[in-house]
Structures are given as C-alpha cells and as structure tokens.
Amino acid sequence: xxxxxxxxxxxxxxxxxxxxxxxxxxxxxxxxxxxxxxxxxxxxxxxxxxxxxxxxxxxxxxxxxxxxxxxxxxxxxxxxxxxxxxxxxxxxxxxxxxxxxxxxxxxxxxxxxxxxxxxxxxxxxxxxxxxxxxxxxxxxxxxxxxxxxxxxxxxxxxxxxxxxxxxxxxxxxxxxxxxxxxxxxxxxxxxxxxxxxxxxxxxxx
Amino acid sequence: xxxxxxxxxxxxxxxxxxxxxxxxxxxxxxxxxxxxxxxxxxxxxxxxxxxxxxxxxxxxxxxxxxxxxxxxxxxxxxxxxxxxxxxxxxxxxxxxxxxxxxxxxxxxxxxxxxxxxxxxxxxxxxxxxxxxxxxxxxxxxxxxxxxxxxxxxxxxxxxxxxxxxxxxxxxxxxxxxxxxxxxxxxxxxxxxxxxxxxxxxxxxx
Amino acid sequence: xxxxxxxxxxxxxxxxxxxxxxxxxxxxxxxxxxxxxxxxxxxxxxxxxxxxxxxxxxxxxxxxxxxxxxxxxxxxxxxxxxxxxxxxxxxxxxxxxxxxxxxxxxxxxxxxxxxxxxxxxxxxxxxxxxxxxxxxxxxxxxxxxxxxxxxxxxxxxxxxxxxxxxxxxxxxxxxxxxxxxxxxxxxxxxxxxxxxxxxxxxxxx
Amino acid sequence: xxxxxxxxxxxxxxxxxxxxxxxxxxxxxxxxxxxxxxxxxxxxxxxxxxxxxxxxxxxxxxxxxxxxxxxxxxxxxxxxxxxxxxxxxxxxxxxxxxxxxxxxxxxxxxxxxxxxxxxxxxxxxxxxxxxxxxxxxxxxxxxxxxxxxxxxxxxxxxxxxxxxxxxxxxxxxxxxxxxxxxxxxxxxxxxxxxxxxxxxxxxxx
DNA sequence: CATGAATGAGTATTCATTCAT
DNA sequence: GATGAATGAATACTCATTCAT
Numbered sequence: 001x002x003x004x005x006x007x008x009x010x011x012x013x014x015x016x017x018x019x020x021x022x023x024x025x026x027x028x029x030x031x032x033x034x035x036x037x038x039x040x041x042x043x044x045x046x047x048x049x050x051x052x053x054x055x056x057x058x059x060x061x062x063x064x065x066x067x068x069x070x071x072x073x074x075x076x077x078x079x080x081x082x083x084x085x086x087x088x089x090x091x092x093x094x095x096x097x098x099x100x101x102x103x104x105x106x107x108x109x110x111x112x113x114x115x116x117x118x119x120x121x122x123x124x125x126x127x128x129x130x131x132x133x134x135x136x137x138x139x140x141x142x143x144x145x146x147x148x149x150x151x152x153x154x155x156x157x158x159x160x161x162x163x164x165x166x167x168x169x170x171x172x173x174x175x176x177x178x179x180x181x182x183x184x185x186x187x188x189x190x191x192x193x194x195x196x197x198x199x200x201x202x203x204x205x
Numbered sequence: 206x207x208x209x210x211x212x213x214x215x216x217x218x219x220x221x222x223x224x225x226x227x228x229x230x231x232x233x234x235x236x237x238x239x240x241x242x243x244x245x246x247x248x249x250x251x252x253x254x255x256x257x258x259x260x261x262x263x264x265x266x267x268x269x270x271x272x273x274x275x276x277x278x279x280x281x282x283x284x285x286x287x288x289x290x291x292x293x294x295x296x297x298x299x300x301x302x303x304x305x306x307x308x309x310x311x312x313x314x315x316x317x318x319x320x321x322x323x324x325x326x327x328x329x330x331x332x333x334x335x336x337x338x339x340x341x342x343x344x345x346x347x348x349x350x351x352x353x354x355x356x357x358x359x360x361x362x363x364x365x366x367x368x369x370x371x372x373x374x375x376x377x378x379x380x381x382x383x384x385x386x387x388x389x390x391x392x393x394x395x396x397x398x399x400x401x402x403x404x405x406x407x408x409x410x
Numbered sequence: 411x412x413x414x415x416x417x418x419x420x421x422x423x424x425x426x427x428x429x430x431x432x433x434x435x436x437x438x439x440x441x442x443x444x445x446x447x448x449x450x451x452x453x454x455x456x457x458x459x460x461x462x463x464x465x466x467x468x469x470x471x472x473x474x475x476x477x478x479x480x481x482x483x484x485x486x487x488x489x490x491x492x493x494x495x496x497x498x499x500x501x502x503x504x505x506x507x508x509x510x511x512x513x514x515x516x517x518x519x520x521x522x523x524x525x526x527x528x529x530x531x532x533x534x535x536x537x538x539x540x541x542x543x544x545x546x547x548x549x550x551x552x553x554x555x556x557x558x559x560x561x562x563x564x565x566x567x568x569x570x571x572x573x574x575x576x577x578x579x580x581x582x583x584x585x586x587x588x589x590x591x592x593x594x595x596x597x598x599x600x601x602x603x604x605x606x607x608x609x610x611x612x613x614x615x
Numbered sequence: 616x617x618x619x620x621x622x623x624x625x626x627x628x629x630x631x632x633x634x635x636x637x638x639x640x641x642x643x644x645x646x647x648x649x650x651x652x653x654x655x656x657x658x659x660x661x662x663x664x665x666x667x668x669x670x671x672x673x674x675x676x677x678x679x680x681x682x683x684x685x686x687x688x689x690x691x692x693x694x695x696x697x698x699x700x701x702x703x704x705x706x707x708x709x710x711x712x713x714x715x716x717x718x719x720x721x722x723x724x725x726x727x728x729x730x731x732x733x734x735x736x737x738x739x740x741x742x743x744x745x746x747x748x749x750x751x752x753x754x755x756x757x758x759x760x761x762x763x764x765x766x767x768x769x770x771x772x773x774x775x776x777x778x779x780x781x782x783x784x785x786x787x788x789x790x791x792x793x794x795x796x797x798x799x800x801x802x803x804x805x806x807x808x809x810x811x812x813x814x815x816x817x818x819x820x
Numbered sequence: 821c822a823t824g825a826a827t828g829a830g831t832a833t834t835c836a837t838t839c840a841t
Numbered sequence: 842g843a844t845g846a847a848t849g850a851a852t853a854c855t856c857a858t859t860c861a862t
Contacts, residue, residue, distance in 0.1 A: 033238045047827035114319030166388050173378035183371050202407035252844035443648045457823035524729030576798050583788035593781050612817035662848035
C-alpha cells in the first residue's frame with residue numbers, strides 16, 4: 001500500500017524495459033527489417049499499443065536500444081583514452097573492452113551496421129540519410145577512440161608513423177572478426193593480448 | 206530454322222543474363238530484403254513471369270548471382286594457392302586479387318554476409334539452415350585459400366607458428382575493411398603492399 | 411466541508427465544461443471521425459479517463475455537445491415563432507438569428523450533418539439508426555420553425571400557397587450557404603435583408 | 616481464340632470498373648474515412664492487391680471516381696451554357712441537369728464536399744491542401760456554370776443586377792437541398808420548373 | 821473523481837508468387 | 842518462353858476504451 005506508487009512506477013519502467021529487452025533479442029536474431037513489432041510484443045508480453053506509448057515507431061525503438069547500449073560503452077572507451085597510461089597498455093585495455101562489449105552485442109552491431117546504416121537512401125520506406133547518420137556516429141566514436149590512442153603512440157614513438165585512422169579500422173575489424181568467429185574462448189584478457197600482439201608485431205617471423 | 210532456334214537460345218540466355226545483371230545492381234543497392242522483384246524487372250526490362258521461368262524464387266535468383274560471381278573468383282584464388290611461389294609473395298598476390306574483386310563486389314558481399322547469412326533459422330519465411338550453409342561455403346572457401354598459404358608459410362618458417370585460421374580471418378577482415386572505407390585509392394598493388402606489411406610486421410616500431 | 415463540496419462541484423462542472431469546449435474546437439476543426447479523444451484531452455488539459463467519467467463514449471460526448479449547443483438556439487427560434495409580429499418580419503428575424511448562430515457553429519453543423527447523420531446504418535462500429543435520428547431531430551426543429559412561419563404567412567395571404575416545408579428547406583439552405591461561403595460580412599441585419607429579399611421576391615426583374 | 620486478347624482486355628477493364636463501381640457504392644454509403652478498402656474489395660470481388668494495381672492509394676481511387684463522375688456532367692453543363700438560348704431557359708435546363716445528376720450522385724457529392732474538401736489540413740493522415748483543391752475545383756466549375764448564365768441574364772436585363780456569384784450559390788443550394796430531401800418525385804422537368812420559379816420570382820405574393 | 825498506462829481490433833499498403841493467355 | 846494481371850498473407854501503426862491506483 002505504502003509503495004503502491006512505487007510499484008506502479010517500477011511496473012511502468014518494467015514495461016518499457018521489457019519491450020527494450022525483447023527488442024534486443026528479436027532485432028539481434030532477425031535483423032531490423034525482418035523483426036516485426038508482433039515478434040517483439042509476443043516476447044515482451046505486452047499489447048501492441050504499449051510499444052507505441054513508449055516509442056514513436058519501430059525505428060525509434062531500435063535507435064533507443066542502440067543508444068542505451070552504446071552510450072555506456074562509449075563512456076568506458078573515453079575513460080580508457082583519457083587515462084594516464086602507456087599507449088600500448090591502453091591498446092590492450094581497449095581491445096579487452098571491445099571484446100567484452102561485442103561478445104554481448106555482436107549481433108546487434110551487425111544489424112546496426114549492415115541493415116540500417118549500410119545502404120544509401122532508397123525510397124520512403126527506408127531510413128533517411130539523417131537517420132543513417134545517427135547510427136554512423138556511434139561507429140565513428142568507437143573507431144575514434146582507437147585512432148586517438150594510436151596517434152598518441154605515434155607521438156611517443158612507440159607506433160610507426162602512418163595512417164592512424166586506417167590502422168584503427170584494421171584493429172577494429174580484427175576485434176569484430178574475432179568475436180564473430182568465436183575466437184574468444186572465455187578468457188578475454190588472453191584474447192586481447194593475442195590480438196594486440198598480432199596487430200602490433202605482425203605474423204611474420 | 207537453325208537460326209530461329211539459335212536466336213531463341215541466345216535470346217533466352219540474354220534474358221537470363223539481363224535479369225542477373227539487374228539483380229546484381231538492385232541487390233547491391235538495396236540489400237536482399239528491400240530489393241523487390243519489381244525493381245529488378247524494371248531494370249532488366251522483362252516481365253515478372255520471366256524471372257520465374259529462369260529462377261525458382263527470389264532466394265534462388267540471389268544465390269545464383271552469388272555463385273556465378275564467386276566461382277570465377279575462387280578459381281583465381283585456387284590458382285594462386287597452387288602456384289609455385291614464395292608464401293609471402295602469394296600473400297600479396299592474394300590480397301591484390303581480393304582487393305580487385307571486392308572493389309567490384311563489396312556491396313554484394315555485404316548483402317550476402319549480413320542479410321542472408323548470420324541470422325539463425327527463424328520461421329518458415331526465412332532461410333533454412335541449409336540455405337545459409339550454401340552462402341557460408343563461399344566465405345569459407347575464400348578464407349581457406351588464405352589459411353592454406355599461411356600454413357605453407359609456417360611450414361617454411363617465414364610465418365610465426367600460431368592459429369593460421371584465425372590469422373586468415375584477420376587478414377580477410379583487414380582487406381574488407383580497406384575496401385569499405387575506401388582506403389584503396391586506385392593503386393591496388395600499392396594498397397596490397399600496405400596491408401601485407403601491416404599484417405606481416407605490425408604497427409609497432 | 412460545505413466549501414470543499416462546493417469546490418469539488420464547481421471543479422467537476424469546470425472539468426466537464428473544459429472537455430465540452432475542447433470537444434467543440436476539435437470536432438469543428440477535424441470532423442467527428444478524425445477528431446481523437448487525445449486531441450480533445452490535450453486541449454482540455456485533462457486526463458483521458460476523465461472524459462469517460464462524464465461521457466459514455468465519444469459519440470455521446472459529441473451528442474451532448476450538439477444538444478447543449480442547439481437547445482438554446484431552438485428556444486430562441488421558438489420565441490420568435492410565437493411572438494406577435496408580421497410573418498415577413500418574423501422571417502427576417504429568424505434569418506438573422508440563424509445567421510448569428512451559424513456564424514458561430516457552421517463547422518459543427520457541417521460535422522453533424524455530414525459525418526454523423528446522413529449515412530445509413532452500416533455495421534456495428536457506425537451509428538445506429540436511433541442515434542442518427544437524435545441528430546435529425548435538431549435539424550427538423552430548425553426547419554420546423556421556418557415552416558410554421560411560412561404557413562402563417564400563407565394563411566395571412568402574404569406568402570404564395572405552396573409547399574411550405576419545401577420552401578423552408580430552401581430558405582435554410584440559402585442561409586447555410588451564405589455562411590459557408592462568407593457572404594455575411596459582419597453586418598448580419600443587412601445580410602438577413604438580402605437573403606429575405608431574394609427568398610421573397612426572387613432574382614428576376 | 617480470336618478474341619482472346621479482346622477478352623483479356625475486357626476483363627482487365629472490367630476489374631478496374633468493378634472496383635470503381637464498388638468504390639462508388641461503399642464511399643457513398645459510408646463516406647471516405649469510414650469506407651475501408653476491405654469493404655470495397657468484398658463488393659468488387661477482387662483481391663486487395665488488385666486495387667493497388669489500378670490505383671495508387673485510397674485517395675487516388677476516390678479522386679478517380681469523382682473525376683470520372685464529374686467530367687461528363689461538367690461537359691453537359693458547359694454545353695448548356697454555350698448554347699444559343701434565352702438565359703431563363705438555360706437556367707431551367709441547368710437545374711434539370713443538376714437534378715438528374717445529383718439524384719444519382721448526391722451521396723458521393725456529400726462525401727466529397729464534407730469529408731474530403733471540408734476541413735483544413737490537419738496532420739499527415741489527412742488530405743494535403745493540394746488534394747483538397749482538386750475537389751474544390753469541381754465544385755467551382757458547377758457553380759461557375761450557373762454564375763455565367765446569371766451574368767448573361769443581368770446583361771440582357773432579365774435578372775436583377777446584384778451579386779451573381781452569391782445568387783448562383785443560392786440556386787445551387789436549393790437544388791441540392793431538393794435532392795437530399797426527396798422533393799424531386801420522378802418528374803425532373805416539373806421539379807426544375809418549381810425551383811426555377813421560386814428562385815426567379817420568390818415566395819411572396 | 822482524476823488519471824494515464826495498457827490494450828487489441830482495425831486500417832492502408834506492400835510484394836513474392838501464380839497462372840491464364 | 843514471355844508476359845503481367847490477380848492475389849492475399851504479412852506489417853507498421855492508430856485510437857477508443859478500460860481499469861488499477
């Protein structure tokens with residue numbers, strides 16, 4: 001009785017959260033276009049209208065999911081970048097953070113990058129260029145974190161001078177590939193070290 | 206009579222080819238799910254029924270396109286692998302071949318990898334696991350070519366011992382990333398060399 | 411205590427009135443079917459449930475609005491009809507009253523006549539014939555007032571014998587048309603005179 | 616066999632025509648907003664997709680119906696206006712034409728005027744101002760025909776000088792009111808004469 | 821009484837596929 | 842073989858109404 005208001009609040013929160021969690025599962029499984037709102041409400045155990053009480057439309061639901069997933073991760077990245085540590089250490093720390101994040105969110109990232117962001121504007125039923133840019137920005141932020149560390153390394157003379165942005169993309173691609181192909185077997189630190197070694201020193205003897 | 210049969214044959218071939226070429230453009234532009242058969246026939250300048258004379262359905266049309274695109278490329282890869290050359294040379298040659306192929310087919314690859322493959326079986330309207338495997342096979346073939354060269358290099362002592370398959374995936378990911386982010390500026394050989402250098406010797410000083 | 415009951419009462423009245431006033435604006439602007447309860451509560455600044463405390467449903471809210479709008483007007487009409495004046499004077503007075511009423515309520519009348527009334531019974535989600543009749547009654551009352559005056563005029567020999575009901579409808583249609591097409595420019599008495607002249611003496615020389 | 620092409624053609628025409636005829640019935644019965652595409656296809660005995668083969672969307676289906684209904688009527692009006700006859704004769708001829716047209720199309724006119732044209736632009740689900748104008752134009756054309764005859768009458772001195780446009784609207788409103796309230800009992804010429812008499816000479820003795 | 825979160829039936833529209841010609 | 846009209850299952854989104862607090 002005393003916490004009846006609280007209860008309602010927490011239930012409200014829970015509805016929104018239920019929907020977001022169901023959306024995460026469904027979008028990750030089926031991708032953006034093949035996921036249906038019906039799939040999501042079936043999993044979230046809510047009515048269809050409820051989705052539209054909390055979210056403007058399917059796209060905004062998806063973007064909310066992306067944002068609420070990425071923002072904490074990006075904050076973590078920024079923290080590492082701004083720390084006072086050796087660049088080579090930072091690289092390994094960043095790889096580990098990426099690995100742990102993408103082990104959770106690999107499929108969602110795939111959907112974001114390749115279904116939503118991936119194609120130009122074609123027709124009114126697709127995303128507008130502005131909408132695409134929102135998603136793009138999260139990708140750019142992640143890569144940017146790596147780039148900044150590499151530039152720091154170049155300045156300090158521990159990384160070869162060269163195209164830091166290109167190298168950052170390469171490192172990112174190695175990380176994502178490792179996740180998708182299950183090269184990360186539980187031990188994240190170990191995997192991060194392997195990736196860092198290869199990235200830093202190459203595969204040649 | 207002879208001519209008319211020939212003519213009909215060549216016209217058939219041409220219709221089929223027209224459709225495949227239109228399909229390549231449309232699928233690359235819009236992705237698998239958002240590409241419509243109407244888009245394709247409009248570009249191919251044929252009737253809708255004609256598509257179904259040559260192809261069982263949309264999925265089989267797409268797969269045919271993939272197959273006819275990949276098989277020649279895979280043959281090229283195999284040729285390099287089987288050649289009598291230094292493994293490090295082979296690596297660079299393979300990178301160059303990948304680059305030239307993906308500069309043409311990057312979008313199509315993206316569509317294949319991220320819209321068709323990669324999502325588990327969910328419901329009758331999606332691809333069956335068997336269908337997914339068909340697409341996987343082409344990816345495996347490409348990676349396999351790199352892996353075999355790396356193993357050769359390890360045997361000959363020019364590549365560090367280690368997980369060749371993992372390394373092959375990493376090299377592949379670097380190549381694809383280079384293409385998608387336009388790091389390849391016309392000069393394929395030069396780009397191949399840059400990628401090979403980084404892959405072989407790393408970015409650290 | 412007395413005050414609090416009073417206060418509650420006046421607040422109730424006020425809530426009900428707020429909703430009715432908002433409903434008048436929204437129904438007039440958007441029509442019955444396209445007006446939403448959300449529109450109305452947004453303008454009335456109340457909760458959605460409150461509407462259903464005072465009104466059974468959307469239709470009954472609309473009908474209440476109509477009734478509370480028409481009843482005072484109809485009383486005014488009746489007063490003119492029952493007055494002891496020349497029929498030709500009454501006609502002009504009635505026209506003026508109509509004009510001033512419809513200058514305020516033209517859109518609402520349009521909504522009543524053409525969205526709610528006028529379509530036969532079709533399906534359970536539409537109005538029942540009984541509901542339609544309620545709306546018809548108000549229209550009939552207005553026309554009836556004119557008819558009674560015309561009949562009086564015929565009896566007194568100042569109006570041609572003929573179908574008084576028909577003529578009443580025609581006069582009514584002229585009045586409404588004048589309002590909708592903004593032929594009434596501020597000066598209601600002048601406009602009423604013009605309409606009366608045309609109705610009484612025609613346009614021919 | 617010979618007329619197989621013809622048969623297909625006539626069947627195609629018939630599908631489109633079936634849909635238009637069903638649309639006329641449903642829109643007239645239910646109005647624009649409450650008529651559903653499902654209603655229409657049920658009556659037309661076609662699939663839902665077929666509607667969208669012939670018409671862009673619901674609005675364009677409705678407008679096509681309006682256009683194909685009004686254009687022949689407007690041509691008839693124009694013919695009367697341009698004829699070499701006395702203005703007073705023309706007025707009666709025009710009234711008769713209006714009556715016979717609206718006896719068929721009264722409900723459709725109501726829908727056009729009061730559901731489609733009647734309200735300003737409010738929100739994306741309603742008609743755009745441009746779309747409203749299309750419908751407006753047909754109304755203007757009808758009224759314009761009457762206006763031109765009245766002006767002719769004024770010039771020839773058989774109609775009182777005055778606001779011809781206003782008078783045209785009044786005559787129009789009398790005609791429509793006659794139709795809606797079933798004052799036209801079969802004999803169109805007789806009804807036209809009654810309306811013309813009242814309009815020209817008034818109801819006063 | 822006042823509230824507003826939850827609901828689900830209802831709606832316009834799309835698009836892969838079929839089949840008669 | 843070539844065609845394209847016909848089809849209907851599937852889908853995002855709306856909105857009147859209910860009911861627990």
